[in-house]
Amino acid sequence: MAYNILVVDDSSITRRVVKRVLSLTGLDVGEIYEAQDGIEALEILGDQWVDLVFTDLNMPRMGGIELIGKMAEDHRIESTPVIVVTSDRDELRLAELKAKGVSACINKPFRPEVLRDVVKQVLGDSTSGGE
């Protein structure tokens, strides 16, 4: 089963890095959608089937925390796993995110194997990743 993934970040570089790293992990990835902020992300989530969301926290218009809150209010996407990718290492903030239902947090920079392991943990062992 191929997984559709949404990458939300106002930095096109970070979006490209996540896409590149995903391609290196051996995970069975289907479509990779991109959004520059939470508003664009919600539009895509309303139109497309997405299995996993990667999101930054600090973005213009709508940041990651608000996006996570909006997703929690929508029964169609409330159970879609969210992984936060951030430079923020504030443990209190990251604990709050976990309490809001965030599946995992990844600090930048990250190695491909770290991202692969986190995705496998979040989606379960059904991911058909090559080593």
Place this chain on the structure above:
Amino acid sequence: MDAETLGSALQTATRQVLEEATFVFSEPTSEPFGRSSWPGTLIRVRLGFSGPLSGHFMLVASSELCQSLVADMLGESDTEALAGEVLGEILNMATGIALTELLGSDSSWALRVPEAEQLSAAEFLAAPAPDVWVRLLTEEEQLIVGGVFIEQGTQ
């Protein structure tokens, strides 16, 4: 907090990011920099931060090195257009690591958006000096210079 501690944290963090995100290894150097070090265009990025400590970090590298970093980080061939953005992303990641090292993982701060600009070596050398310099030499013997500027009343 003294400027040398800040500079050391930025140096360590930048080396870590270069290694993990671009697979570029670097070493601290005391090599002086001047116009002869950088005959071509330079790219300078600045990233402001505020919280228990406020100021901004800066990275400067040759356009040539930045384009090499684009290829290493993204595997893309259109390296010129993305050079400033990639150096900014490296600085963004390094700043997060450095501030965590300096302030602790239970501390909160805000980062602004990295700002990139092109300039010549002469323009760079004529600019106000930061509170502390950081110099790294890559395996290709290209220089990356970092600077730490601390706002008044936050040290």
